[in-house]
Amino acid sequence: MAAEPLRELSAVVRSEWGKAWSVPAAVLWLGIAVVIALVTAMTLANDVVHAVSTGELPPGTRTPVSEVLGPVVSFAQIAVAGFALHLVTPEYAAGSIGPVFLATPRRWMVVAAKTAVAGAVAATLGAVLGPVSALLADVVLGSHAGAPVPVAEASAGAAGVFAAAALVAVGLGFLCRSAVGALSAAFVLLVVTLAAPDTAGRWLPGPAGAAFVSGTADLSRPFALAVLATWSAATLGLAVWTVTRRDA
Amino acid sequence: MIQIEHLTKRYGTTTALRDVTCEVATGSVTGLLGPNGAGKSTLMRVVLGLDHATSGTALVAGRRYATLRRPLHVAGAHLGGLAVHPQRSARQHLLALARSNRIPATRVDEVLDLTGLRGVARRRAGGFSLGMGQRLGLAAALLGDPGTVLLDEPVNGLDTDGVRWIRRLLRRLADDGRTVLISSHLMSEVQLVADRVLVLGKGRLLADLPTADLAARATPEHLAEGMSALESGYLNLVEDSAEYVAGAEYVAGADDATGAGRPASGATVQSGATVQSGVTTQEVRHGR
Secondary structure, eight states, rough: OOOOHHHHHHHHHHHHHHHTSSSSSSHHHHHHHHHHHHHHHHHHHHHHHHHHHHSSSSOOOOBBBHHHHHHHHHHHHHHHHHHHHHHHHHHHHTTTTTHHHHHHOHHHHHHHHHHHHHHHHHHHHHHHHHHHHHHHHHHHHHHOOOOOOOOHHHHHHHHHHHHHHHHHHHHHHHHSSSSHHHHHHHHHHGGGGSOOOOOHTTTTTHHHHHHHHHOSSSSSSHHHHHHHHHHHHHHHHHHHHHHHHSSO | EEEEEEEEEEEEEEEEEEEEEEETTEEEEEEEEEOOOOOOOOHHHHHSSSOOSEEEEETTBBBBBBGGGGGGEEEEOSSSSSSTTTBBBHHHHHHHHHHTTTTTHHHHHHHHHHHHHHHHHSBBGGGGGGHHHHHHHHHHHHHOOOOOEEEEEETTTTTTHHHHHHHHHHHHHHHHTTTEEEEEEHHHHHHHHOSEEEEEETEEEEEEHHHHHHHTTOOHHHHTOOOOOOHHHHHHHHHHHHHHHHHHHHHHHHHHSSSSSSSHHHHHHHHHHHHHHHHHHHHHHHHH
């Protein structure tokens, strides 16, 4: 019974996957994410080394790599959101959402397919970029490197945060329809919320993402993951609800 | 076959379709006529499930479009404009649509050949002219070899050869036993390709009749001006309706303190200018 909708959905995923890579924006956004991650890792690690050399920090300073990896992932996720949005908002800008909904009138499938593509690419990128960034930070910190981040941990941390950023962005893309609106909303939700006070921050995706990567005392990883999952599900749920009710 | 029953569509306070009931038969080309803002595009969008009906039903091949599986095999449509990511190639655009309906890639190449786009298939669609965009839209509409085809202003932007090609294509589709619905402002085109016409005015269905019967409503004064019989018949039909609707608007407008965007009242009751003026009023008011 469930075979036919599944076949239908996999066809739509294949369609979206091909579309994702058929414009230069895909590689551009992923490239930007890589650059942000590596530059942030290098800069933050170098700041520590520099501060020690100028005497701002004591000579025996040991900075845990996780303290660098947290901001690296938090900043890079906005480019991951950009990648996810390139699957959605240009359809509205170019008017191709019409042909897309004509080909797949079960609109939830279009949202689901774009979510699957964005989530899979984001998680894969995070799984690779997390450990690479951690390694780079470790190398630049040199003798000032504290506890390293195990590869599996760096991988899972960045993969989880990137995937959540992609999912939230897909949802926001369908809700806002405009690239500027959706990217601004994603920036506020994912990055600006990092500045929120702890009491409120624990419920927001920005601080939850940072905690999921670095692991902080007051915000456990399972709790942070639950917060990210809830935001992703809520945004996508609202997107499906809106898209199916709204005129295309 | 397209079956429309008591279809009403409102956008906010604007009523785009009012209780429209009609059928578009298989095996013929049906022209959808009406002034700007009459509801032609809305009718197509609602039939195709892009916009939701406020009330009433629209069925394609006996089912609501939104419930169709692999719908490109049932109905194909092009609603005008270049609805493609400007940086995506024509082939990639069609390939993505084809994949979602499990249509083989060989069919993409077939429709590219059919529409004469093979040579530019790998070029970015952003550089396409209006005519090339039309051809690409047609290629998308024909992708699933559908039994029902809906085209909004299909000859818009096409060169003479393209216009001739599309006439023949529409005729062949109808002769194959398919349902073909085209909207157009060009009476000469409608005269050449359409067997029947549906005429909309201000969201109402004004007429559903054979093309020849509409032409038979021509008046000698129009013909003396050099109009074709179909143009004359059409104008007489929408003129009558517009007078009725414009009168209603005039009364409503009397309460409107600003009177902005309304033509001089004299214009709405004169022949000829009536239709244009009435429509302009609605367009200015509702931005549609």
